[in-house]
Amino acid sequence: MRHRLTLVLAAIVCAAALPGARSESPRAAIDAWIASHQQAIVGELVDLAAIPDIAADKPDIARNVDALKALLVRHGLTAEALPTAGNPLVYGELNVPGAAGTLLVYAHYDGQPVDPKHWQQPDPFKAVLRDGRLEDGASLVPGPVARARYEPDWRLYARSVSDDKSPIVALLAALDALKAAGRRPASNVHVVLDGEEEAGSPSLVGAIARYRQKLAADAIVILDGPVHPSGRPTVTFGARGILTFELTVFGPKFPLHSGHYGNWVPNPAFELVRLLASMKDDRGRVLVPGFYDGLEPLSPEEQQMLAAVPDDEAALEKLFGISAVEQPGLSLQDAVQRPSLNIRGLSSGFVGAGARTIIPDRATADIDIRLVKETPSAAMLERVKAHIAKQGFFIVDRDPDDATRAAHPRIVKLTVEGGETNAYRTSPLAPASRAVVAAITRMFGEPPVQIRTMGGTVPIAPFIQAMGVPAIGVPIVNFDNNQHAENENLRVGTFFTGITTLAAVLTAPVPAVAHPAPSPVHPAAGAAHQR
């Protein structure tokens, strides 16, 4: 409450006191407003983060919903809670007379679970301020957390300050900053705040049909994730999907003495390693037929975009202690444009102190395939199965019975685990993409880092696909934020720059799309916007 009053007063004071800002560069006016409102902005974030927000904790979720609705109203938006099969969506609108199109801005208000004893502060939901990174030995900054001025390198430590409550506060501050600078958004701004992202956003796709009119938009702006490690403003156009499965090869029904039967009873670990080795060569090329089907060479414009990402690969190699990359000559950005096949776990018999001289009864590998837009999970799974069958394995979906064992010399159980999430990719050449990049370029005098495909996977990909309109990620937090771990933090300098970035995005003239109505029944309806 303290902060709300301060923010409102400050906004009035600023708008009155700085009429001349309108004649400065757009960035100077925005930055000046932010500089003079740091205390109110941070205060709002600290208050929001003080409400615990684990998706499964319903009373706290309800408190978050109430606080968010109040926050939206305070900043001039409508606000309502939209019930779903799970936690409510918080929804707000700020319609702009004469706007060509509508931006749906997505963020989430739930956070990762916390284990307070691993945090270096008394309460993970009570923010503390430090003069740098904890890992670098930073000290607590005494006094109240919300203060008139912050050094850019200072960091707020609390659950969800980074993932994902700061983008909500930043968006509202950006709207205020624009208003104070005498400008207004170029599109209608509709906000949807997800209360289950850290639980996989299970209710989001289902909400599209239920709230068809409210969610209809010409582009989606996703406020989540970190900016590029260089710290520069960043936009993302896609994320890889994921398909996880487990392979178990069966040997004898029970472990056997490797002396009595070694050379005679087949060893399932050897069969598994031969199967896995058949899947990828020693230059990192996946050998499953069709694995790369559909991928086409990148256009010169796309290649230029990848090359412009300021990755410091040498520093990463040193940090990771590796002296060669998996596919010789492939840059990190090139690597994540392609599907990958990863062994994330192996298990058979015993290793180390508990090792026993046995032929194991089974050998298991857990695999994940990162998908790209051209390689949907269902097709990929069929290709993998065909490859496994071609290696002479009979594929089952449960442990084999005696008859199955008697009929097949090589048996592998394949089970798909933890669901599948397809990739998504918005074309960087789509009008909305160009408009957002151009707006940020105008604001900062140089283009943002543009990520064609993020390597990781986001749970809202099915929502994006079902919506069928361009989706552009605009992260605003530091990459080293300990997201999902203890001591989550937000570098305040990165956060304040993020407000400026969002102010730019709000001025991007996103055109109305030909078929703005979302089409959950035909998720591919928006394919024309994507590539």
Added chain:
Amino acid sequence: MRHRLTLVLAAIVCAAALPGARSESPRAAIDAWIASHQQAIVGELVDLAAIPDIAADKPDIARNVDALKALLVRHGLTAEALPTAGNPLVYGELNVPGAAGTLLVYAHYDGQPVDPKHWQQPDPFKAVLRDGRLEDGASLVPGPVARARYEPDWRLYARSVSDDKSPIVALLAALDALKAAGRRPASNVHVVLDGEEEAGSPSLVGAIARYRQKLAADAIVILDGPVHPSGRPTVTFGARGILTFELTVFGPKFPLHSGHYGNWVPNPAFELVRLLASMKDDRGRVLVPGFYDGLEPLSPEEQQMLAAVPDDEAALEKLFGISAVEQPGLSLQDAVQRPSLNIRGLSSGFVGAGARTIIPDRATADIDIRLVKETPSAAMLERVKAHIAKQGFFIVDRDPDDATRAAHPRIVKLTVEGGETNAYRTSPLAPASRAVVAAITRMFGEPPVQIRTMGGTVPIAPFIQAMGVPAIGVPIVNFDNNQHAENENLRVGTFFTGITTLAAVLTAPVPAVAHPAPSPVHPAAGAAHQR
């Protein structure tokens, strides 16, 4: 004490009452004596098994030593304890006037540890009698365990009744039975009882130099292990050795997100499976150059010996639930004549419910190689290392530091675990081998099952090699004896037949060898006796 008196009395009665036995077939006389002394023989075994015998338990070991010395003396041998670096050896002699050579009979008096709560009887050292196999639902036979008559299928359940106290009691009973039948051993009988076999017999080789004169022999008879599953009398001429090592391939210094870095950071699990797959083809043939060096085709006589082993391979395949053997066309006996390469454990990242989408930081395989006489462990290790290096790996013996990581793209740590034990093999054509087989054939009217090489490994192999004289295994217990596990047991019918087998062995005229003095300094000195 009860049993000792009974046995002595029974022996006197038998020798006096059955003079006519001498005119029957040798087997009938022996078997008749055994049949009329079952109670005394079993009583002696039950009393001996009642003394706990874990090698690390020194007071109990001392009680075993005292009991064994008394037992030897009672049966007409000298007896003394020979101190070693570890537990004492119990040593006894029965010299026979005019004997050509000396047999050193080896057995061990220590047993595997017990976990009483897993046993289906109150005390693992207090024998109980059942009317069959526990696994088949056998019932307890009421009354005292030592009784006048036993059904052959009845079983004694107690630690060490099978491994390895029954052979000690059986040897002494065989001496008594021979005596009662008016016969005497064809060689001097020197007995050495090991108190550390289940702990790897660490003091046995060192005892050779210390007790050179006492241990000198023309052949060794090893009383340990089970007879062939067919239940027929069995002799063994060798055992495979073992070399165990662990391979750990290194990836990034810490697990990395498979989305952010998959396709770019090398995956150590893939490098490991490729390395392992390079070691064995899909027909079970090991591809490490030199792996089979030194092996020559078996002679027709050896081939005949292998073919005569009554293995029921179809029954084993059904029991194990496998429908093909590892090397197509290779019999079980053929398989164990060759070295084997076995993956006994695999580990990397996580599998199952705890799986995480990471590129693991390391991947580990535990390997055992079963060795044959032609493939000593040191040479085999060098061949494996050469093969690994040829696959492009830099081999280290500890976790790599940053400089090592920077210098080598593929790094594997190789550590030899748990020591190495070489194989041993006595030629089945050696005079001592022929004499033992002929004696058993005479006794039973058919040759014993002859095992050229057992698949497993025995800790006394270095002792056999250092002694340098033919070593012949004569097991006498049932193969399904739960040796080393809970509910160890002895089928009494098999045990009684084993006494007859040992009586036959004692009548084998084992010739004096050219250089009977053991030669611990030159373990290969006896190579002429081996093949």
